[in-house]
Amino acid sequence: MTDRHSAASCQGPYGGGTGPGDCGDPARFEVARHLRTPLRVCPVHLGPALLLAEGVLWPPGITLVR
Template sequence: MGVHRNARCRGPYGGEGHRAGGTDCSDPAVFEIARHDRPPLPVCPVHLGPALLMASGVLWPPVIHLIGRVPGLRP
């Protein structure tokens, strides 16, 4: 989990490069969604569901990794 501590949410669409617009979330990423032929998509808890439905290349069944701490939960 330490490698991704500074990752920011890229949800719900996960655009890269010049197509990164529409990602106004500046929350830290807590989950990472595996995608086909694209880099994994880091998302916050709010954008996890929408990203599974709307981001391009999401695998089905989805592969989701925990990469950070969920705010508000005790360890």
């Protein structure tokens, strides 16, 4: 069964405002950002998103999404 969260695709690595990135893999993590919607990323893009995405909180707020 697929729920709403597992159907979401990766927005990584930078979470640009123009729509999802080119990845297309299922998002497994949600990264909290200041004054922006949380960024949903796959395991491959988690590191680059923490380093390069705009508004990422420090220390980072990371939630596992199933």
